[in-house]
Amino acid sequence: MSVSIDAKYAAVIAEAEYMWFTTVRADGQPQPTPVWFVFEDGKFLIYSQPQAQKIRNIRANPKVALNIVLRDDAEEFLVIMGDAVLDPGALPATKQAAYMNKYAESIPAIDMTPESFDAMFSLAIRVTPTRVRGQLEEG
Numbered sequence: 001m002s003v004s005i006d007a008k009y010a011a012v013i014a015e016a017e018y019m020w021f022t023t024v025r026a027d028g029q030p031q032p033t034p035v036w037f038v039f040e041d042g043k044f045l046i047y048s049q050p051q052a053q054k055i056r057n058i059r060a061n062p063k064v065a066l067n068i069v070l071r072d073d074a075e076e077f078l079v080i081m082g083d084a085v086l087d088p089g090a091l092p093a094t095k096q097a098a099y100m101n102k103y104a105e106s107i108p109a110i111d112m113t114p115e116s117f118d119a120m121f122s123l124a125i126r127v128t129p130t131r132v133r134g135q136l137e138e139g
Helices: 007-015 053-060 097-103 114-120
Strands: 019-024 030-035 038-040 043-048 063-069 077-087 123-135
Touching: 007 038, 007 077, 007 123, 019 053, 030 053, 038 097, 043 097, 053 077, 053 123
Parallel strands: none
Antiparallel strands: 019 030, 019 063, 038 043, 043 123, 063 077, 077 123
């Protein structure tokens, strides 16, 4: 069951360059990984290398968590639990307008071209939020 993201959290999500994406390995070990993402139509879109551990984890257990920590002391944070699905039919990252609006300048900064990025991070993951919790300073 999907949940909607409150406007105060949506603003945090829109500003975040990356978030921590946690999947669970077959042996029960959590596997956090920083990822680039966009949030559109109530779902998170993440691109991955198809052979990455997180892909194997999702195939075995689609329950995931996404985390953003806003302060070094972790007094402000956002945690989103969700269900992940692999989307091999998704457009490549560089053909997703929102993704490119956010990361077009970052791709060359990691010594990649749009073509090499699409080739390496060729598998889309979509995460539907099922639970949201967080703590933000009021103001």
